[in-house]
Structures are given as structure tokens and as C-alpha cells.
Amino acid sequence: MFAILKAVAFVTYKEWAAYRSHMLVSLFIGPVFFLVQVFIWKALFSTQExxxxxxxxxxxxxxxxxxxxxxxxxxxxxxxxxMLIHTGKFLTFMLRPVSHRFFALSQKVGHRVLGFTFEFLPVLLIFAFVFHIRLVPVYPFWAALSIALSFVIMFLINYCVGIAGFWLVKTQGVQRMFLIFRDICAGVFLPLSFFPSAFQYILFFLPFQFVTYVPIRVFLGSYELAGISMSIPEIVGVQALVALVMFGISEMLWRTGITHFTGVGA
Structure with missing residues (x-):
């Protein structure tokens, strides 16, 4: 399995490397998003510490x-x-000895290895030398483990959304709606601790916080949500459990959805 993952990741890396100029656009998106946050929060903190x-x-x-x-x-x-389901190209994956889920995860590994080189490292330098932000985790090991689990959970959540293609003719609307909902509940736009207490309690039992909010709090060295505080090893352990649960959910949806595939367009 490792040999397959390595081979697919390498091919994906080479494929996307041919269009690496497309990835360079994100070099502006990340810093611009951060700059907007600087202006907003600077105004809010002008009257309080x-x-x-x-x-x-x-x-x-x-x-x-x-x-x-x-x-x-x-x-x-x-x-x-x-896209594979709606074009019928998914039919070829049904004939392969490797599950599409593992193949897709391997693709993501290759794509993000390329992203690490052309997106992560340049933006890290921008934050360090332009904004003077020191991005050093309090607990490097736990932060790395939490981000790795976030990597897997993000994939499994999105893959579950992709499985909806077995039932729906058009999924773009559902995909966009879910993307906004996921990012709000993950703490991308606003730290989850800023939401009302009742909503925080709901968010605590949803998987989305483990995509962004939890790895960030592990990075910062403390975790608290809905009045619940956990040590860093405890919350990372819960994150690992959520990854297993999401794998089970994706497997259940997969087994149900695959029975609806008709190969239209193949």
C-alpha cells in the first residue's frame, strides 16, 4: 500500500508541477486574507487590550x-x-485493485507536497519578513500530529461530500453551501470561542473543529471550547478518534452510494 501511495503521489506531483503557475495565485490569497484580518482586528483592539x-x-x-x-x-x-461520477469515468476505478478512496488520498499527498514547496514555504517567509509573525508551535510534536490528523479528517469529510454525487445530478450548489458551513464551523473566519455558548457546545460535537480550530489551538499550546478545557494530548487523542469515526462514516456512505452508480457517460 505504501508503494502505491508513493507512486500515485509522485505522478500527481509531476502532473500538477506542470501547472505550478496556477498554484502561485494562492501566494496572494493567503497574505491578502491575513492583511484584511489585520485591519479588522486592529480597529477592534484600538479600544481594548x-x-x-x-x-x-x-x-x-x-x-x-x-x-x-x-x-x-x-x-x-x-x-x-x-466529476468522475458524473462523466462516467469512475467506471475505470471500479475495475482497479485499489479503492478509489485510497487513490484519492494518495493524490492529495502528492498535491500537498507540491503545495508545501510552492505555497507553504513562500508564504511562511512572507509572514516572517513582512508581517514579523513567528510561527513556532508551543509543542512541535503534538502540533505536527494534529495537523496530520487534520489532513486526514479534511479529506474524509470532503470525500463524504463527493459521495453525494451518486445521488444528485448537480452537486455544485451543495458543495458550495457545505464549503461555507464547514469553514464557519471549523473556525476559519472567526475563532469558535467567539460564538455563543450554546452554539459552541454544538460545535464541540461536530467534526469540523478538528479540521482547523483544534490544530490551531494545539499550535498555540492550549485548548478550550464551550467551557471544556483539555490538555494537548487529550484533544489530539479525541482528534484521532474523530478520524476513525469519519473513516467509518465514509465507508458506510460509500457502500450505500456505490449501488446507485450507473456509469452514465462512460
Whole structure:
């Protein structure tokens, strides 16, 4: 399995490397998003030193970490699977000795290795030398493990969305709606601790916080949501459990959805 993952990841790396100029556009998206956050929060902090227990510097670190983690875990499994289903090209994967889910995960590994070179590292330098943001995790090992689990959970969530293509003729609307919902519930636009307590409690039991909010809090060295505080090893352990649960959900949806595939367009 490792040999297959390595081979598919390498081919995907070479394929996307031919269009690496397309990836360079994201070099502007991340810093511009961060710059907008700087202006917004600078205005909000002009009359107070802390908001919800966070200082201006900690808030900037939160959004900088959000941007950098996004470059590491970005995923296209939902779009890719839906395209294969609707064009009928998915039929070829049914004849292969490797599951499409593992193949898609291997593709993501290759794509993000390329992204690490052409997106993550340049933006990391921009944050360091332009914005003077020191992105050093409090607990490097736990932060790396949490980001790795976030990588897997992001893939499994998006893959579950892609499986909807077995039932729906058009999935773009569902995909876009889910993308916004996922990012809100993951803490991309606003730290989850800023939401009302009742909503925080709901978010605590959803898988989305483990995509962005949890790895960021592990990066910062503490975790708290809905009045629930956990040590870093504890929350990373819960994150690993969520990854297993999402794998089970994706397997259940897969077994149900595959029975609806008719190979139209093949």
C-alpha cells in the first residue's frame, strides 16, 4: 500500500508541477486574507487590550496559523469524485485493485507536497519578513500530529461530500453551501470561542473543529471550547478518534452510494 501511495503521489506531483503557475495565485490569497484580518482586528483592539481573552498579537497568530494550516491540508476530493461520477469515468476505478478512496488520498499527498514547496514555504517567509509573525508551535510534536490528523479528517469529510454525487445530478450548489458551513464551523473566519455558548457546545460535537480550530489551538499550546478545557494530548487523542469515526462514516456512505452508480457517460 505504501508503494502505491508513493507512486500515485509522485505522478500527481509531476502532473500538477506542470501547472505550478496556477498554484502561485494562492501566494496572494493567503497574505491578502491575513492583511484584511489585520485591519479588522486592529480597529477592534484600538479600544481594548483583549477580546475573549486574546490579545491583538495572539489574534494575528491565530489567523496566520489558519492560513498556513490551510496550505497543508487543502483538499479537492469532493470535486474530483463528483466529476468522475458524473462523466462516467469512475467506471475505470471500479475495475482497479485499489479503492478509489485510497487513490484519492494518495493524490492529495502528492498535491500537498507540491503545495508545501510552492505555497507553504513562500508564504511562511512572507509572514516572517513582512508581517514579523513567528510561527513556532508551543509543542512541535503534538502540533505536527494534529495537523496530520487534520489532513486526514479534511479529506474524509470532503470525500463524504463527493459521495453525494451518486445521488444528485448537480452537486455544485451543495458543495458550495457545505464549503461555507464547514469553514464557519471549523473556525476559519472567526475563532469558535467567539460564538455563543450554546452554539459552541454544538460545535464541540461536530467534526469540523478538528479540521482547523483544534490544530490551531494545539499550535498555540492550549485548548478550550464551550467551557471544556483539555490538555494537548487529550484533544489530539479525541482528534484521532474523530478520524476513525469519519473513516467509518465514509465507508458506510460509500457502500450505500456505490449501488446507485450507473456509469452514465462512460
Amino acid at each position: 483583549t477580546i475573549n481573552g486574546l490579545t491583538f498579537e495572539q489574534m494575528l497568530l491565530y489567523y496566520a496559523a489558519t492560513t498556513m494550516i490551510h496550505y497543508l491540508i487543502m483538499d479537492f476530493a469532493d470535486w474530483n469524485l463528483q
